[in-house]
Amino acid sequence: MRPALDPTLYLVTDTALAGARGVPDIVRAAVAGGVTAVQVRDKTASRRELYALTLAVREVLAGTSGVALFVNDAVDVALLAGADGVHIGQDDLPPAEVRALLGPDRLLGLSAGSDAEMAATLALPPGTVDVVGVGPVWSTPTKPDAGTGLGPEGVAALAAQARAAGLSTVAIGGIDAARAAAVTGVDGVCVVSAICAAPDPGAAARALRSALGTAAVR
Template sequence: MSLQLHLVTDDRLPFARTRDVVAAAVEAGVDVVQLRVKGGTARDLLAQTVALSAVVAGRATFVVDDRVDIVLAARGTGVRVDGVHLGQSDLPPDAARRLLGAESVIGWTANTPAHLGAAAAFPPGTLDYLGVGVIRPTSTKPDHPPALGVDGFARLAAATPLPCVAIGGIGLSDVAPLRAAGAAGVAVVSLLSAADDPAVVARELRRIADAAPVEVGR
């Protein structure tokens, strides 16, 4: 599974706009789409999961933020959802692994050495990647921890064997430095969701990511 480029959806947008952004990103070759919705009902989130699964159509890895129950519900109706991204206050990753199975993708948010220690304590195979951030201040997560910057990210990424995906306030100019700092990939929200033409930005993001040197595990 490639982790180079993640699109995390912005629940401040109308869902029709989100669907268009996801379609453009997948067409441009984004590797992972994460549906992130912090409010609303479970019924609405399930409907959005079903709709975006159809847009992604197996062309990228599709995961849902936080909600293992939604992943299971969607799968129960035959909808493809590849896994879940969990935060520190969500269901523990080892419990999610037992529920979702060995083939599912499970990511976990980590932004401190203590989080890396907790990740290391899980049985091998529990986690597929860590989401590490925020890199820069971002309006999409107003309660975010202090920004790490590229150097702070590099220190955390070097301290774990798990692939680390950088997230939080990332711009086009950050992609190559983050890859050089050990990022297995980058995750963006506003860079695509707030773009006037997300297709153009997604193609440029793909171009830069493909050209960036790969220094994972340095």
């Protein structure tokens, strides 16, 4: 059985932004502040470093109730570290192959930022993907290659296709507490710098939760 996923406030980690404070401590504070899912992402780490980082974050999450842990891209690391799932982008291993490696009991997230990418996502066999990351909502300095933003309306239109197919959706790209309320039509929002670069990650998470309100589906 796949782990439960509450995508309301989904933190994607950034080792460089975390700096000396370290990713695990930021995750601890952010979860205390209301983060509901965590993805460990570090495109520059060696696989051994990513494995160690994932284990450290998993340890932080062990005391929480149902905060799902994803690993970006590295299926082998996710399997070894006992993560709840993997998140892949369009340049990573193909979704059907990743699902084959993951087996039925882990979550798979996939990024989709255009009608074509969403159509490809929805053409996958049912049960391949669990959650679709839609964006960027706005252009973002943490992912300069992600292109200009789709805007909240563009994201909501793409997300509607995924939700009609029964998939969870999260919006990503340039979201912070001031902008979060403008993001609608998704099951949750992803943030990177709004928490990882915040002076107080716990307070930043609380501010985001407050801005998002209490609706289970936005």
